[in-house]
Amino acid sequence: MTEKGQEILIGIDLGTSQSAISTSTGKKHVVASYVGWPVDAVARKILKKDVLFGQEAVDNRTMLDLHRPLERGLLKEGSEKDQQAIRELLGHLMDLAGVSEERNKGAKVRAVVGVPAEALRVNKQHVRDAMRGFVDGLIIVSEPFAVAYGLDALLHAIVVDVGAGTTDFCVMRGRYPTEEDQRTLTNAGDWVDEQLAKLLKERHPGINVSIHTVRGWKEKSSFMGAAPNPVVVSVPIAGKPSEIDITEEMRQACEALGPPVAETMLDLIAAAESEYQEQVRNNVILAGGTSAIPGFGAYLANSLSEFGGGKIRKVKDPVFVGADGGLALATDAPKSDWEKLPG
Amino acid sequence: MSAEHRLKRQLLQGLTEENLEIIRNQPRGTIRRQRMARIQRIRRVVLASGGTLGVIAIVLLVIGIDSAASSNGNPTDFTDAYFLASDMTPPEAGETSNNLSNLTEMLTGSEARAIDPAVIPLSVRRIVVDPGHGGIDSGTKLDHWGMYESDLTWDIAIRLRALLERAGSQVIMTRNGDEKVSVQARAEIANQSRADLFISIHVNWLPNRESRGFETYSAGTTVDPFLKELAAAENTDSGFSIADTRRLLDGIYLGVRQQESQRLAEWVGQALYGTLRTKNPEIVNRGVRKAPFAVLVATEMPAILAEVACLSNDREARLLALPKYRQSIAEALFTGIQGYALEVSAAEKGDTT
Numbered sequence: 001m002t003e004k005g006q007e008i009l010i011g012i013d014l015g016t017s018q019s020a021i022s023t024s025t026g027k028k029h030v031v032a033s034y035v036g037w038p039v040d041a042v043a044r045k046i047l048k049k050d051v052l053f054g055q056e057a058v059d060n061r062t063m064l065d066l067h068r069p070l071e072r073g074l075l076k077e078g079s080e081k082d083q084q085a086i087r088e089l090l091g092h093l094m095d096l097a098g099v100s101e102e103r104n105k106g107a108k109v110r111a112v113v114g115v116p117a118e119a120l121r122v123n124k125q126h127v128r129d130a131m132r133g134f135v136d137g138l139i140i141v142s143e144p145f146a147v148a149y150g151l152d153a154l155l156h157a158i159v160v161d162v163g164a165g166t167t168d169f170c171v172m173r174g175r176y177p178t179e180e181d182q183r184t185l186t187n188a189g190d191w192v193d194e195q196l197a198k199l200l201k202e203r204h205p206g207i208n209v210s211i212h213t214v215r216g217w218k219e220k221s222s223f224m225g226a227a228p229n230p231v232v233v234s235v236p237i238a239g240k241p242s243e244i245d246i247t248e249e250m251r252q253a254c255e256a257l258g259p260p261v262a263e264t265m266l267d268l269i270a271a272a273e274s275e276y277q278e279q280v281r282n283n284v285i286l287a288g289g290t291s292a293i294p295g296f297g298a299y300l301a302n303s304l305s306e307f308g309g310g311k312i313r314k315v316k317d318p319v320f321v322g323a324d325g326g327l328a329l330a331t332d333a334p335k336s337d338w339e340k341l342p343g
Numbered sequence: 344m345s346a347e348h349r350l351k352r353q354l355l356q357g358l359t360e361e362n363l364e365i366i367r368n369q370p371r372g373t374i375r376r377q378r379m380a381r382i383q384r385i386r387r388v389v390l391a392s393g394g395t396l397g398v399i400a401i402v403l404l405v406i407g408i409d410s411a412a413s414s415n416g417n418p419t420d421f422t423d424a425y426f427l428a429s430d431m432t433p434p435e436a437g438e439t440s441n442n443l444s445n446l447t448e449m450l451t452g453s454e455a456r457a458i459d460p461a462v463i464p465l466s467v468r469r470i471v472v473d474p475g476h477g478g479i480d481s482g483t484k485l486d487h488w489g490m491y492e493s494d495l496t497w498d499i500a501i502r503l504r505a506l507l508e509r510a511g512s513q514v515i516m517t518r519n520g521d522e523k524v525s526v527q528a529r530a531e532i533a534n535q536s537r538a539d540l541f542i543s544i545h546v547n548w549l550p551n552r553e554s555r556g557f558e559t560y561s562a563g564t565t566v567d568p569f570l571k572e573l574a575a576a577e578n579t580d581s582g583f584s585i586a587d588t589r590r591l592l593d594g595i596y597l598g599v600r601q602q603e604s605q606r607l608a609e610w611v612g613q614a615l616y617g618t619l620r621t622k623n624p625e626i627v628n629r630g631v632r633k634a635p636f637a638v639l640v641a642t643e644m645p646a647i648l649a650e651v652a653c654l655s656n657d658r659e660a661r662l663l664a665l666p667k668y669r670q671s672i673a674e675a676l677f678t679g680i681q682g683y684a685l686e687v688s689a690a691e692k693g694d695t696t
Binding site: 124125128138139140141145149152154155174175176177179329332333334337340341 | 360
């Protein structure tokens with residue numbers, strides 16, 4: 001039972017593809033970052049809901065005004081509907097974790113929300129605006145920093161967080177990361193989907209396939225290097241149902257992600273103090289859903305070899321590592337700091 | 344306290360400060376700089392007074408800070424106390440004004456007064472104003488309205504020059520009218536004049552005609568394909584060879600110049616937003632960004648490039664056609680330069696008192 005004045009701490013990883021929440025009450029939830037409203041009364045009657053979230057929304061997209069409110073890891077600007085979608089999504093996450101209910105009973109809710117490393121101030125302000133009314137205290141944090149903090153990788157380490165919208169980098173040098181210590185690339189999971197769709201369109205000009213379907217293929221069969229199995233999919237081409245082998249296109253699209261990520265990682269390592277570079281190379285933390293592409297870690301390890309070698313460590317729980325890091329920050333932040341940072 | 348615990352505390356302090364700066368719409372690092380200045384002051388008092396007197400001085404400083412924080416109704420807190428006790432308070436969101444006496448009051452805490460001829464501190468006296476494009480290089484254009492970027496940047500530049508000169512600054516222009524001047528020549532003018540600041544004025548053109556607003560740039564590398572393209576376009580006919588550009592880019596990170604340029608860009612960005620949003624309520628602050636513009640890379644002083652509006656946006660193009668709006672842009676640029684200059688001056692003063 002919640003007592004008035006009880007405190008609930010939460011960490012939220014607000015992602016382009018999926019958003020996760022971890023709470024001090026031990027709850028963890030993840031939801032695909034989709035929000036959809038029934039397009040008309042008929043759709044509402046069939047779906048029996050005013051708003052749908054996550055995979056359920058994607059599955060019923062033909063009957064919905066479907067929104068993916070984060071683009072390249074940031075709140076889309078200028079669209080009221082997307083602003084509303086992000087609030088619905090946050091509210092849904094808090095409902096799933098039982099936080100909204102506890103707050104209604106009088107608990108104080110304090111949240112740390114992760115955003116891409118190089119998010120502009122204006123985007124951070126948008127996140128702050130979207131969270132207004134949901135929480136009593138709010139800290140916005142760079143996502144890879146939250147990951148590093150949660151894993152206690154505070155010194156001579158680099159986090160490479162390959163998400164759907166962005167790939168975020170953060171070097172931990174024993175100080176709060178400055179802009180030089182962090183980078184954000186828009187080469188990430190969605191970018192791979194776009195490359196794959198483009199390659200397929202080039203080979204089969206009559207192909208008719210949505211980006212959601214292409215994303216599904218990638219999530220199921222992505223790889224770098226040698227193909228573990230042929231990737232064969234069913235798809236209408238010029239209206240005719242066809243089975244096509246997309247192994248080569250899949251390989252090319254996935255492998256295209258390697259060079260920009262490796263280059264940026266090496267660039268940041270090279271910017272670290274020379275005496276610590278070896279330690280940083282041996283402490284590369286690979287996080288984010290897209291980092292799960294088979295062969296991706298090996299590619300990065302290989303790119304380190306010509307600079308003296310290094311060690312890539314994949315996080316155990318890529319889904320919750322960001323939210324858990326946020327929760328760790330929320331737990332360690334002094335009360336006096338929370339009082340200065342209202343929700 | 345263990346080293347790990349100390350480090351965690353330091354990281355959390357950085358995180359809290361960054362969030363406070365976002366809420367207060369202050370440039371990044373403001374609170375840290377103020378805290379460091381305060382610590383320096385305490386150190387100097389201790390060193391100058393020695394032993395017991397030093398301890399008394401610290402106690403008095405802390406009591407002073409404490410009462411300042413309490414009288415404001417805020418919980419006693421050192422970060423806030425440093426902020427309150429500081430002589431240097433950057434403008435809050437929406438407070439940046441084109442009224443120069445207001446700005447002076449905001450920055451110095453004194454009463455509003457007429458423009459002081461020495462309002463631009465000595466540390467920032469010689470300023471290079473670079474109106475982008477010119478001559479056969481008209482930049483972006485709206486042919487059917489007869490609006491050319493080179494004309495707009497020139498108009499804003501001469502308005503800015505007038506404001507700076509009235510405030511006692513020496514202004515060097517990189518072109519003297521509608522003439523083509525290479526980027527290399529512009530950088531040479533700035534470097535040879537040993538200027539304190541360089542500001543390049545441009546007008547943007549974005550593929551999405553709905554996009555509007557301004558952005559400020561300091562020199563740096565970028566992976567954003569749009570910015571790469573923009574920088575490549577602006578660097579056309581720069582007069583620099585590829586080898587020159589690479590050498591110059593390598594040098595960006597050697598000094599503190601980049602950090603100073605970033606600060607200047609932040610000040611100018613804030614001033615543009617604060618000043619223009621009353622006239623252009625849908626204006627978008629597209630942020631402080633880094634890109635390898637040759638003119639920024641090759642100059643040896645803190646240097647920024649401001650894309651002050653989007654000619655590609657119909658509404659902003661109409662606003663740009665109004666002399667009053669161009670005057671507001673010039674005043675915003677002036678306000679940003681002045682804010683930066685006062686901050687530099689306060690930091691220097693803080694180090695020597």
